[in-house]
Structures are given as C-alpha cells and as structure tokens.
Amino acid sequence: MIIEELLFRRRLDRQMTAMTLARVIVLIICGLPFICISLYQLNVNNNVNNYMELAIVSLLLSITASLMHTNFVINFYVFLMVLSRFRRQAKNVLIKKPWRLIKSLCNKTSTNISRNKVSPEIAQQSFSANELE
Template identity: 40%
Template sequence: MCTLKLGRYLSFIFICFAIIHSTALGSSYSIQPTLGCIISDHTWVQYSTYFFYPVLSGFLPIVIASTFSILAYHNVRRIVRRQLPIVRRKLDKQITAMVLMRVIAFVCLVLPYNAYRTYATNFPTSRSVPMAYAVGRLLQAILLSINNINFVINFYIFILFSSRFRRQAKLVLVKRCWERWKYWCCQINNQIEPENSIAPCNSQIESEENM
C-alpha cells in the first residue's frame, strides 16, 4: 500500500488543496479602517474559529504527530524484545527520542499562536484603543516568531538528543566541508606561475625602460 507512487499522488493532492484553500481563505480578508486586515465574511469567521485554527492548523497536526510518535515508541519497545544487534537497537532508540522531542517542540511552539489567532479572529481589537491594539499586535508578533521557530529547530533538537547525529554532523561539517575549503584556499595561495608567463613581463619592463 505505501509506495513511492502513492506518496507522490498524495503529495500532489495536498499541495493542490493547500493552494486552493489558501486562495479562498485569503480572499475573505478585507481592510477595515479601525481594525486593519481582518476576515470580514461571517461564514469564514466561523470556519476559522471552529475548524481552521483549532483543527486544521492546531489539533489535527498535533494528533497526527503524536500518534506516529507513540507508534514509533511502541515499535522500539517491541524491537528491544527481539534478538537484534545492539547497534540496531541503539539507532532505533535514538531515532525514537528524536521524534518524541520533535513532537513536543512542535506542540509547544505551534499551539500558543493558534490559540491566539482563534481568540483574535472572534474578538478583534479596534485601533481606536491604541494601547490595547499595540499590545495585541506585539503579542501576535511574539507568538508568530515562536511559531516560526518550529521550522528551523530540527537541526538543534537532533544535535542535542542524538549522539550519532552529532558525529555525522561533525563528519560533514568539519572533516569534509572545512577540509575541502581549507585545501581550496591553500591551493589558491600556493599557486606558482609558469616560466613562460614571466618572459612577457620581462620584455614589457625592458620596453618601458627603453622608452
């Protein structure tokens, strides 16, 4: 059932759904003089309140990620009982730990912003109250920044919780990239010009002296 062809079809379907959904939801926004850019259509407000932010952006990804992390944890416990090499067991444990920590970070980083967006959609703050509006915008910017950390934190989580990943990262960054860059720089600095390139320079100097 789980084949590469099926994965491509599902990826294409999800991409098309995301494009159509984002276009339709974006068309429901309008600029209000006192509230700024908000969802003006009551139907889309209800949709964002009860489905988009709580379910599609919040609850559903968390449930899917948590389910697969729990399945991975049970799979590792079942592998431990089998007669498998110790190296294989250690690798499975490290991968499971990485997945679990990634799910925990995902929940902690995504949930606050989705909760705030659900609240802000139902109770927008008017610009006629400058202090409350400024506090709301500041809170939204902070929570959005925390939410965006979710997309760049993978490398650091894996570095912290996987010794094998640390060794592989060290191998790639230090022993391959750094050594190649150092060799390339040293090769440029130690280049020797051929003798035939010196002769034109000498003839040019002699001609300048004769002039």
C-alpha cells in the same frame, strides 16, 4: 551477527524515538502560544473604539507567529542536542570536509609552485648569410 544487527536496529529505533519526542516537545512549546493568542483574537469583541487592545493583540500575534516560524528553524539545533549520530554527521560535514578541502587546495598550490618552475630556454645561434658578410 544477527544479535549485533538487532542491537544496532534497537539503537536506531531509540534515536528515532528520541528525535520524534524532541520534535513534538518543540512543536508544543513553539505552537501553543500562537494557538492561544489566535483563539483569544477570535473570541474577543473587535470593538472599533478600543485601539489599544487591538494593537496589543496584534503585537502578541506577531510575536507568537515569529515563534511559530522558529519551530521550523530550530530542528537542526534540536537534532544536534538529542542525537549523537547526527552530531557526528554534522561535525563531519561542517568541519572535517571543508578542512580537508582547504588542506588539499593549500597542498596543490604549494606543490604546483615548486613543480612548475620556469627555466630559461637556450637559444641556438644560427647565422644567416647576411650576418656573416
């Protein structure tokens, strides 16, 4: 019992280490170009007459800033690639639960149609004194 718990904790620790390593690698890949272009922009002489160089540096800065922002978006995909437990949870949340919900809604509508049939009401005839005359 204790050995199984230790093995389970080791697997979780291994997955946590893999997740952290993957996040650091993605952060370096996405952040390093932005840092390099920012440092270049700080060190370059901002000459007013050189519009082409300013435009190129601004374009590169915008592209690398976009790449830097993708760092925060890409977490989901990195975790899907690295962690098997995360893949199982994502599959459960994104595929199985909505599918069960759709099936239950379809089953409810089909059973409600067969269960809630309308039957004609049998009207009782009552004769009033005016009708009999």
